[in-house]
Amino acid sequence: MGLKVNNISKSFKKVNALEQVTFHIKPGELFGLIGPDGAGKTTLFRILTTLLIADKGSATVAGYDVLKDYKSIRNNVGYMPGKFSLYQDLTIEENLTFFATIFGTTIEENYNLIEDIYVQIEPFKNRRAGKLSGGMKQKLALCCALIHKPKVLFLDEPTTGVDPVSRKEFWDMLKRLQTKGITMLVSTPYMDEAALCDRIALIQEGKILEIDTPKSIVKHYPKPIYNVTANNTYKVITSLNMYPFNHSVYPFGEHVHYTDKRDSFNIKELHNYLEQNGLKNITIQKTKATIEDTFMELAR
Amino acid sequence: MKRFIGFVKKEFYHIFRDKRSLFILFGMPIAQILLFGFAITNEINNVDIAILDHSKDATTKEIINKISASHYFSINQIIEKESDIEPIFKKGKVKAVLSFEKDFSKKLITQNHSNIQVITDATDPNTANTISNYVNAILQIYLKEQNKNHTSAYQIIAQTRMVYNPELKSVYMFVPGVMTMILMLVSAMMTSISITREKELGTMEILLVSPIKPFQVVIGKVFPYIFLSIINAITIILLSLFIFKMPIQGSLFLLGLESVLFIITSLALGILISTISATQQTAMMISLMGLMLPVILLSGFIFPITSMPVPMQIISNIIPAKWFIIIIKGIMLKGVGLQFIWKETLILLIMTTFFIGLSIKKYKIRLE
Known part of the structure; x- marks a missing residue:
């Protein structure tokens, strides 16, 4: 059966x-x-x-x-x-x-x-x-x-x-x-x-x-995921895409899910980078992978 | 059996709820029969002609009177010179011009013959032909009357008798043809459309993934149309009986049986078409182009098969409508029984079996 x-x-x-x-x-x-x-x-x-x-x-x-x-x-x-x-x-x-x-x-x-x-x-x-x-x-x-x-x-x-x-x-x-x-x-x-x-x-x-x-x-998701928000979501995406160490950048509603290429990722460094790009109210938090993240990662 | 009844019931819901198709289904036969019966005719009546009389003597006057007295022609105008002929044809006022030569009577008496020129507008060749025949006939009658007193030495008189349709009514020719066309169209087109509709709407997918067997689907589709086509056949026969007073010489029962056979042939063709077309549009185009045109052009419905080029005559043999037209003309007009049309019936039977066999073979139990 x-x-x-x-x-x-x-x-x-x-x-x-x-x-x-x-x-x-x-x-x-x-x-x-x-x-x-x-x-x-x-x-x-x-x-x-x-x-x-x-x-x-x-x-x-x-x-x-x-x-x-x-x-x-x-x-x-x-x-x-x-x-x-x-x-x-x-x-x-x-x-x-x-x-x-x-x-x-x-x-x-x-x-x-x-x-x-x-x-x-x-x-x-x-x-x-x-x-x-x-x-x-x-x-x-x-x-x-x-x-x-x-x-x-x-x-x-x-x-x-x-x-x-x-x-x-x-x-x-x-x-x-x-x-x-x-x-x-x-x-x-x-x-x-x-x-x-x-x-x-x-x-x-x-x-x-x-x-x-x-x-x-x-759990099959291999990397830590960070939830990034700021005053201008579109600008967050474009800036992150230009960031040389990015592994993946996916928009999730008002947030952006970001993973880094390096093992030793420093939140502060990314924060500074985004500030240099003129963004305000920046928050960067570690978050849990969703099924969608997993799918996107596996489908890469 | 319950499944089958349920399926047929559903088909009837489809048919009766689609008001437009229903109107076409039952309106078409009536419209066609009336159209072909009244509007389309080979007979001529009150055709406008012009006269060009170069002699204007007693004989020409008498002939002109005779012609205008017949109900076939009405004299539209009298013209005076040759150069007027072309313009009046171009204006389309008249279909023919009769031109009498100079000294018509004198020549007739002295030389024993004189000439009339019949000029017809042959843009419509059939009418032109008929007109010249009718003029000739009127002249012959006139001559016979003149020669009553002095008989000439030799005379051959052809006495024509038109059997089976003595008045040469064109409706007698059209009724069998229209009936064939309608039965073919209703049966083949409607079934092929109704089967492909299920494919197009995706309901075929559900029907396939169900215990109902493919042949039950096909028979269930076909069954309502057998019923509707029989109603159509009866309508056409009743119309031709009561409106056009067309006699049915042969057995009504035989006519019914042969019609049912032809309906089944057409349905089988419809199923075959549905197996090769994926959309309703394709099914309709194939039915129209592949069935209706051959029925009109190659079946002997309008154009006689014997006057076609040989290759066309050979092709006409594979058109079921040709055989059915022979059968119903035989039954309706000549009153023949099965012993005279068994060959045609057998051909239809073989074709039907072939179509059914082929469509069963081609019928897909899956999507591809």
């Missing part, structure tokens, strides 16, 4: 979409696939949902081989593609009934599974799916993907284009579903969502950079 991916490679013409991807997901785990657009997340999802065939490597989903037992996989997984893929001209209820029917079940049979989510959109059940807001569309899509009580749920960027409140609600729902024993693979470009997963894999340009729990993954 769970999910096993071994050395999966896939290329389209001359582009390598996936290279030697390997990871295992334990049954009941909420596993996150974190990476920017074009990292190969969707290709990996399509291989695991039997929509594409990998060039090399093997994978099993809920114990079924993606190539040989593709029919069994199609019976036992729920898939929510990145693009909203329901019938826009059908109402909420009709969409749900349709998906229940083609999976050979009824809404009533698995209602307990979708109840928490469905009650939120039920007041609009006679509204056509095309007229729903982004958050409601995602909730409906999740209901449709869950209606047949899948063993494994694939969610490809479920929160892209959804407002922050709905995003939070959506992740709360995933957490609740996890308690019902469903294994989940979720992809997202948002680093803050990564922290909500049991384990995450950082992926870029088709390669897995690191796999670990969100808490330990930041």
Whole structure:
């Protein structure tokens, strides 16, 4: 059970979409696939949902081989593609009934599974799916993907284009579903969502950079990070970029994360340098690495 | 089975909620039949002509009277000199000019023959042809009347009888053609569009990752359109029966069966198109260019196949519409039974099987 991916490679013409991807997901785990657009997340999802065939490597989903037992996989997984893929001209209820029917079940049979989510959109059940807001569309899509009580749920960027409140609600729902024993693979470009997963894999340009729990993954960050602020953030960035000893400079909202090339880094020296560049109210503090920092560092 | 019913139900929701397509689906056959039946016709009526009479004697007057008395022509103007002919054609006022030579009667009596020049505007070749034929016919009748008293030694008279369409109504020719075109378009274009729409919207991805089998998806897609196409066929037959009084000589039942066969052929083509096109736009273009044009140009619907160049005649054989037009013309106009059209029916059957086989082979159970 769970999910096993071994050395999966896939290329389209001359582009390598996936290279030697390997990871295992334990049954009941909420596993996150974190990476920017074009990292190969969707290709990996399509291989695991039997929509594409990998060039090399093997994978099993809920114990079924993606190539040989593709029919069994199609019976036992729920898939929510990145693009909203329901019938826009059908109402909420009709969409749900349709998906229940083609999976050979009824809404009533698995209602307990979708109840928490469905009650939120039920007041609009006679509204056509095309007229729903982004958050409601995602909730409906999740209901449709869950209606047949899948063993494994694939969610490809479920929160892209959804407002922050709905995003939070959506992740709360995933957490609740996890308690019902469903294994989940979720992809997202948002680093803050990564922290909500049991384990995450950082992926870029088709390669897995690191796999670990969100808490330990930041330990892979090799250098001390300093949080730099001043009266002019833009000027801070340009000045730090010109500083000969910088290792990395990344803006984080109002702050700038800075790492130094040298082992013996002196805060005072950097402070003076920034002052010379005409900056005021300078603060430089050591800070903890975030998942984003780790990703940026690993992706360098 | 429940899955299939659920799928078909969903298809009907799509069809009935898309008001514009629905309008095209049922409005198109009616509009086409009425258009082809009333507006497009090879018959001529009250064509404006001009007369250039160089002799102005009793005979020419009599002929002119005869021509203007027929409902085919109306004399728009009388011109006096040759140089006027060109300008009036250019103005487009008349379609033909009849020019009588000098001393028309005198020559007729003394030399036993005289000349009329029929000059027609051949920018529209069909009309030009018809006009000259009609003028000739009127002249022949006139001559026969004149010669009633003194019979000449030898005379060959061709007695023409037009069977199956004695009044030469062009609507009789258009009804089978329009029916073929509509059934082809509705069936092939609508199914190919509806399948590619699922691809384009991404719902195909979800359908593939579900227990529903590909052939169930395809049959589920096709099923509603069989039903709608049958309604269309019935509409067309009723319109031609009651508005154009077109008789149906053969068995209605056979006509129905053959229509269903052709609908299935077209649906199979539609599925085939959907397997090779990724977007609705491509599917529509392929259906229009790849199906509608051959149906209009190469099926014998408008242009007779026998007068095409040989390579075109050979190509026309692979167009299913050609065979269906032969079949329905046979049933509707000649009243033939299956024993006369079994060959065409068999060809359609083989084509259908081939298309279905090919589309099953080409149908993708994955995304690529």
